[in-house]
Every structure is written in structure tokens, then in C-alpha cells.
Amino acid sequence: MTETRLTEKTAGIRDVAARAGVSQTTVSHVLNATPHTRVSEETAARVRVAAEELGYRPNRLARGLRTQASEMIGLLTEEIATTPHAGRIILGAQEEASRHNLTLAIINSELNPDPEVPPVQVQAFLDRQVDGIIYATVYHDEIVAPENLSARPAVLIGARDSSGILPAVLPDERAGAVAVVEMLVARGHRRIAFAASAEDVPATRGRLGGYLEAMAAAGLPTEGLVAEGSSDARGGYTATNALLDAGPTALFCYNDRMAMGAYRAAGECGLSIPGDLSVVGFDDQAPIPESLFPPLTTVALPHYEMGAWAVDALYAVVSGSGERATSFAPTLLPCPLVERESVAAPRA
Amino acid sequence: MTETRLTEKTAGIRDVAARAGVSQTTVSHVLNATPHTRVSEETAARVRVAAEELGYRPNRLARGLRTQASEMIGLLTEEIATTPHAGRIILGAQEEASRHNLTLAIINSELNPDPEVPPVQVQAFLDRQVDGIIYATVYHDEIVAPENLSARPAVLIGARDSSGILPAVLPDERAGAVAVVEMLVARGHRRIAFAASAEDVPATRGRLGGYLEAMAAAGLPTEGLVAEGSSDARGGYTATNALLDAGPTALFCYNDRMAMGAYRAAGECGLSIPGDLSVVGFDDQAPIPESLFPPLTTVALPHYEMGAWAVDALYAVVSGSGERATSFAPTLLPCPLVERESVAAPRA
């Protein structure tokens, strides 16, 4: 009873060889199209037919053991649960992995306070003989990577390695913020306020920095136009109320959640968006932008792209097609502006 | 230059055996604590020390090949990108997998219209010799599972199999909706409206059905208290406006996005929440509930739990500790009510 399933023996390379009347060697050569190996087209055809008829699928576990390449890459996400967009990192990594015929294994980890202790999660991947490891952290900008990470090629997402030895990819938040201001200025705004986050995380500095930089570049004042709040709707509400006195025509919020609070604050003051006040968010955090009235113009984080980039970077090393970590500067991926309906020219 | 990394040869079971002065067999027995095998404590200790000193980690690829069990399970998600909560399914599955020393591999698939064609994604898992497959779909309630899925133990998340042969786990949306109405009734509400979704998906039927059922059970009227809208903020806005004339004291929305629209509609009519109108959502879709003023009472979907349940179900089969699919009824997991601040007793 228990072996009903076990009887479904699947065909092995041996079966294909027997059916085609050739050796396993030959089967392997034709199916893998081994370079520098000539097999007569006739024989090759026979092998392919046999494989087809038997529904032969190479056992990749066996293959991996022999070639010392599992064709598997491990994605270690830090606190995926709490970061809304982590799913897109996974998606980008997975799709890119499939493109290279790689399989993506996933492990989530809690925030790891002590970099000295090698995470068991990394060890779990190493035990699996993964060809490479992606470590995705979303909160820090610089981390000291767990040392056992380097047992395999590894790349970082969302953080740069303090030793500067690991390739890393990060969102270019500063440039994203600059683009927002430039767009607003192009639309005719001059009094552009910024609702900043009180949290001290890299994103805070990058976005505020980009705003300040672009305002300065445009020769626009910022005094009295920056207020802080918690990085949620409540904080956006508070910051907006503090900012409205300064009479801004546009309000750039640290993130979409704060923008939600800004909408409410504006509504309470009888200000219509974008007629009386243009509002821009950051994160493109579903489902906020689409759910607001009017839909929120914001800037998207390149989560999918970072996931795909990381797999590509690993693939380049693993497949030998790329150099190993030649540069120490992390790669910055653009944060595209996604325009919806919360921005208009200021009232004349 | 290219082999700098390759020289870091990691210790194998052979090295441990040599160092401990025993055979590989013995090493394997003590490290795996093979049942029915007695090894003197003295020898065992020597082995453990040697393994420790060498930092020996068994190669799980090799182990899997030999034991015919990859200890890997594959999670196939359908359109993860578009479903906001899919991340929690992955998290639940991953953590439960780790608990059983299983590794979770992930592949995402597009919506598959034709069940006849065996998805390549399933094949990719089979090639990897996964011990089991989880197929997570979030939109359908009944699907005809791809046939190659049955090459391994498989379980479904979010859909029941039309053949009734695969174990399946689904959220008990109906019970969740019933709980909402009961809570509202207990708080003293009698005119409870429902903002329904115009989409014809299982969730629509389950939630509306639960509402109707509970209202009937409480002997409360529903005529004129149900309106439809698209299942987004805009639809919630529309439906709410249509419903307000009926003078409900509480409004139960199909989902949180519609609730967002309801908040706006209520605000425009000068109705305060929950003072003039209690509002309840469904989905607990971050970041909406926490971002609304006041925070939204809603019901959560058991995504994490379904992911964990699926892995457990697979583990039971794979480890032989459980019977194989004895029941044909899908398992319904509870959708917990999460109370925040959008509900109050109706004004006297």
C-alpha cells in the first residue's frame, strides 16, 4: 500500500541508452550537446527519440553532485514579513533564475544583530551546495556581512558591505527624489515642501538629501518647508499640518503612507489635490497610490530589478562569464517616477 | 587566478573518518544516529570531535541522491506579483520547512489558462527531485490541477482540486464574515450594510454569503443594505454613497480597499467614524488598516498559516508519519477578526 507511488520508476539515462542502443556516455553527450564532441546525426537522432519516448528528464541532483554545481541559488531575506515590497525582490530573483535554468531557494531570517555569529540560514544554503547566495536586507545601508557568506559567491541587496568586498545593489533614492523636485519645478512649483521621516535610516537621508540638493540646484528656498513626522500616515498628517502655514503649492512626502496622512490633512483644511496642493509620495507601495483620491504620483523602488540584478551578478561569476567583483562601488538602480493624478501646475 | 576559491576544499565524510580512525560507515551512523545501530560511546565521541574540528557538514546533495529524498519542497505560486499577501504564504511555508529541515524552492507562474498543458514550472521542480509540491493559487476556488503535479505528493493553497484528490487549504471567509456581523450585532447594530464586490470570485460569494447568513440568523433585514462596486477604493466610495441613504449604523466592506473608499465617502457626508458610522473591512491588507483614521477593524486572511499548513501536510506524507489524503474536504482555516478603532456602538 505504501509503495503505490514508488513503483512509478522514472526513466534514467541508462534506460535511454539501452533503448537507443548506445552508451550512457553518448546519451549524455547528445542531450547536453557537449562541446568538442561529434556524434553522428543519425545516432543523435536515435538518442533524442528514445529520450522523448521515455519522457526522460535528467536528475539534477545527480548532475549537481557530479559537476559540483547545484545550479541552485539561495536568497536570504531579512525580515521579509515586515517589508511590503520584498515579494517583488523574490519575483525578480526567481524569474531571472529561471531564465538561467537556476532554481531559487528561499530562507527568511530575523534581523541579525550580531554579525559575528554565522547565521544558520547561510549554513543551510551551504549544506545544499548552492552556487551563490543573495543576502537581501532592506533597512541598513552598510552591514558587516556574516563571514560564512563568503564561502560562496555572494551579493547584497539593499546594503553595502562594510568591507567593500561584496557586490551590492541599492535603490538610487537620492536621484529619485531629485527627479521629483525637477518634475515639480518644471510644472511651475517654487514653494515645494518636504514631509520628512523622523527615522534615521538611509532612505530618509537619501530622499531628504535629494530634495535639498535639487531645491538648491533650482535656486529655491527650503527654510520652513521641511517638517518631520513618524514615517506613517499619522506622521504625514502631523508634518503636513505643520507645513501648510508656509503655503507650499506642492508637498513631497517621504513615503506613500505619509502621503496618505497628507491627503487627510489637506482635506480637513479644505485644500483640494492637486488643485490647491500637489502631493508626491515615495515607494509606490500598493495599494496606496491607486486607492487614493486622486491616485498618487510617487516614485517606485526597483525591487524586481534588484532581485534580477543580484541573480545576474551571481550568474556571471558562477558561469565564469563575468569577472569577479572588480568594482567596490555598489550599483545604484534607478527609482522611476510614476505619475498619476496628484500633481498639477500651481494656481496662478 | 580563477581557482582561488576552488582551493577551499571542504571536509568530506572521508576526512572525518580518517581523522577519527574509523570507517565512513561509522561516521555516518554516529552523525545520523542511525536507529538499531550501536556504536561505543568512546568511538562516537571521537567521531564527533573529528567532525567538529574539521567543521564537517554533510553534503545534502549527495545525501539526497543516495536516499532518494531531496528534502526540498517546491512552492509554485500563481501570480505572486499581483497578490499582496503572497509574501506571507511564502514566509509560513519557509519557516515551517526550516522547522522540518526542509528547503523551500520557489517558482512563480503566470495564470495558467490551460490545465491540460503540464506547466514547465512543475517539471522544473520534478527535475530537482523535490519531495513535494505546493501549488498556491489565490483567485480560484476550484481548479483542475495539472496532471504532472501528482508525480509527487502535492497540496493546494487557495483552491480545491476538482478531482478532490489533492489536499487543499482555504481561508474560511464565510465564517470570517459571520464573525464580523455577530460582533457588530453584539455592539448593538441592527442596520448593517454590506458593500459588495461586483467581481465574481469565491471570496465575493463567501463574504457576502456570511453576511447574509449572519444577518438572517440575527433576524435582521438586509433589503436596501447591499450595494455593489468594483473591489477597489473607487468601488467602495460608490457603494457607500449608494448605501448611506438607507441609514446604516455600520458598514461592512468586501475588502480594505473598498473600506478606504468608504472612509472618504463618509467623510464627504460629514459622517465621523466610528461615531456616526462603524466600518469594517476584510483582508487586513497592509498598510491600509493602520494608515486609516481611525485604524480599520478588519479580518485577516490566514496566509502564513496556509503556507505552514501546506508544508506540514506534505511533511506528514513524505516522512510517512501521516496517512495519505484520507479526506476529500478541503481544510478551512479561520480568518481572525482584528479589532482596531473603526467600530463603536451606534448612537442611541
Added chain:
DNA sequence: CTGAAAGCGCTTACAG
């Protein structure tokens, strides 16, 4: 209580 040997299903020098 311990070990020699076979074998999981492949790939890959090497030989012919």
C-alpha cells in the same frame, strides 16, 4: 560494535 562494498544517476577525462 565496526567496516568493506555497492550504488544513488549522472558527467567526464581517456582510450580507441
Added chain:
DNA sequence: CTGAAAGCGCTTACAG
């Protein structure tokens, strides 16, 4: 152009 044989790193009857 094709094949015999070794070996990837383990586990597991089987024997002693």
C-alpha cells in the same frame, strides 16, 4: 564517432 570506467559524497544492507 563511440564507449568503459571512474568518481561526485553520501547511506545502507550485509557480514563479521
